[in-house]
Amino acid sequence: MRILGIESSCDETGIAIYDDEKGLLAHQLYSQIKLHADYGGVVPELASRDHIRKTLPLIDAAFKEANCTAEDLDGIAFTAGPGLVGAILVGSSIGRSLAFGWDIPSVAVHHMEGHLLAPMLEDNKPEFPFVALLVSGGHTLLVEVKGIGQYQILGESVDDAAGEAFDKTAKLLGLDYPGGPLLAKLAEQGKSKRFVFPRPMTTKPGLDFSFSGLKTAAANTIREQGGVEKCDQQTKADIAHAFQTAVVDTLAIKCKRALKQTGINRLVIAGGVSANKDLREKFERIMQGMQGEVFYPRTEFCTDNGAMIAYAGMQRLKAKQYAPMDMKAYPRWPIDSLEAI
Template sequence: MRILGIESSCDETGIAIYDDEQGLLAHQLYSQVKMHADYGGVVPELASRDHVRKTLPLIEAAFAEAKCGPEDLDGVAYTAGPGLVGALLVGSSIARSLAYGWQLPTVAVHHMEGHLLAPMLEERVPEFPFVALLVSGGHTLLVKVSNIGEYQVLGESVDDAAGEAFDKTAKLLGLDYPGGPLLAKLAEQGTPGRFKFPRPMTDRPGLDFSFSGLKTSAANTIRNEGDDSQTKADIAHAFQTAVIDTLAIKCKRALKQTGIKRLVIAGGVSANTYLREQLAKVMQGMQGEVYYPRPAFCTDNGAMIAYAGMQRLKAGQTGDVSTQVMPRWPIDSLPSIA
């Protein structure tokens, strides 16, 4: 079977073609980062309009890369949520229109399920069950994964997501958008121990996260300590260390609670080198294993949507021609593929 995947939930247009026997045949991606940088963040209306311009040309490029055409497809998958409603509607409308014209079934894919399953695109894949840390600009979740569609949310952020806190703190440090990766790079030049920020909600039971207070601590330090380059680097180092220590503590707690020794990290922040290093140490200490997608599949992409869509297509979970998107969509409400 072969499927076309369309990702348009925010500021990346991702297109991929996936074959359940041959694997990933094509992967096309266009990022709107430069367009939104002038505004210091994603402008939803501009994002939607750019998806309109880029989706069809990228689909044509994917067909060329895969050396196939619509007649070789068995379905079309698209991101139905969560995400920006206008951007989701663009991808949904295009996917359903093409599928109707090509007489193919459509599959509505949950964006975070796509991230959760992205490590399955690698040669080394986790077995079920595992614990997944989904960490991005919009979400921070700990999920027990028993099978595809069998998800139990163990903990989530009660305010800012980790990636959002990275971006907001980077902006306070005067870094360009998107600030998270720039803050991580600046942190490499920081002096360990000069500043120490709290590890929120680690002094009490539970697996929920909170990063807004940590962001406030960083903002107060930036305001009080001056703005020379070394001080900024030291604050970045302290901030990144606090966020990642918090994530590592909660991951270790979730693994002990579930008795599982397999950890998956996915989402945009999972590309952070320091996060990977710290979670590798956690899993080494617990005699467990950690899995993650390659950096290109950490951020939003069509490959993860195509893969997730393929699993549900094979399970017969397809939709009709109506256009429906869900800007908010709990991941634990998804049906199992069993």
């Protein structure tokens, strides 16, 4: 079977073609970073309009890359949420319309399920059950995964997501958009222990997260140094290092708790923040110490992409969980409400 995947939940247009026997045949991605850079963040209306301009040309490019046509498809998968509702509507409308015109079924995919299953695109795939840490600009979730659609939320952020806190702190440091990766790069030059930030909610029982306080700690530190204009490059790097270390430590503490609580020794980390170098090194050490394994998607599949939507969609397509023509877009959509396969 062969499926076309469409991702349009935020500021990246992702298109992919996946074959359940041959694997990924095509992967096309367009990022809107330059479009939103002048505004310091994603402008939803501009994002939606750009998805309209880019989706069909990228589908054509994917067909050429895969050396196939619409006649070779068995279905179309599209992101139905969560995300920016206007952007989701673009991809879902195009996906359902093409499926109707080509007389093939369409499948609605949960964006975070796409991230959760992204490591399945690699040669070294995790077996069920596993614990998943989903960390992105909009979400921080700890999920116990017993199978596809069998998800129990163990913990989530009560305020800012980890990626959102990275971006906001980067902005405080005067870094360009998108700030998260730039902050991580700056942190590599930072010195340890000059600044120490709290590890929020780690002294209390439970698996929920809170990162807004870390952003406030960074803001206060910058202010104590005379403001970002008076901070030299080393001071900025030291603050970035302290912030990143606090985030990674917090995630690590919560994940260790989740693994012990569930008795599972396999951990999946996915989402944009999972590409962070320090985070990967930290979790490799932790899982070796716990005699377990950690799995990630390759770097290009950590951020939003069509490949993860195509893979997740293929699983739903095989289960004949087709999307109705009046399928809604969901700006919010609990992952534990999905139907099990």
